Amino acid sequence: MPVGIVVRRTPGVTRWAKWAWKVVAVLPGAPPANWRELRREGESVEYHAATLTLDLWSTDTEAYRVALAAKTPGVVVVLRDEPDPAQDVPWRPEIITASPYEGQDYMDSGDGLIELVPMPLSMIGWVRDFIAQHHVEEAFIKRKRDRKRIDLVEDGKGDARIRQLSDVYRAPHGGNQGDVH
Template identity: 60%
Template sequence: MPVGVVVRRLPGVTRWQKWSWRAVALMPGAGPADWAVLRQEGEAVEYHAATLSLELHRTETEAYLIALSDKVPSVYVIMRPAPEREDSVPLELLLLTASAHEGLDYADSSEVIVEKVPMPPGLIAWIRDFVDMHHQEEIFYKRQRDRTRVDLEEDGIGDPRIRQLADVYRAPGRTKKDTLQ
């Protein structure tokens, strides 16, 4: 589904950052856009920054359920600072995901900006219908240990050229007299 991303520009709160940019809203079914001004109120400006495709996959329905069961169901918008261009576009929008797992994976990186944007009601219903259609509950099976005793043999410990069991970690060719000096 094509989803438009609304980005708000506000004046920065420090002298080192002139503007503060933040993804604030989603527009399901939006047409293509390239930083079109939607609303301007004083120094605050809202842009329809881009329209990205929101894809859902059958194997990630559990992650979609987590996102839907959040206090405020949200979509993760992944952005990065844009390379310097003549039209001074500040951010490059990379991806939209409804998967809570994928959003958190991107949040571990310092190279991208991850914004959690609330889903509109139509998008919530679309994702919920998809999950209802494709979700299969996985049964948890507790793994059983095998009863083999692995602590009885010491295969692979130390150097096989050293005969003393007490010195299995000593380097070959060195004696105790060499180590005491």
């Protein structure tokens, strides 16, 4: 599904950042755009930054179910820190995903501007229909623990050359090898 990315630019609140940027909405079925101005209120401007394709995968239906079960279902939008001098904007829209797991991976990286944006009702219906058509429940299979006794070996407990049990972390000293005590 083609999805328009709406980005708002507002004046920065510190002297180090002239502008604050935030992804504020998505537009399902939007036509192509390249930082087209949508609305201006004083110094605040909203742009239709780009139109990206939202792909759904049958292997990720469990993730989409998690997204729809959230208090506010959303999509994750990733903008990369790659300035476009022709448009005077510091971001390039790169990815949109409905998978909260994939979105979390991008958020963990902290690379770029990453926002969780509320999913419009039409998109919620589209994702719900996709899940209904493609989701297959997978039975949970608990792994069996092997019966090997790992508590019998004390690897890493001091130096094996020391026979004393009182201090297993003491280093051995040799004869005339220049030991420092």
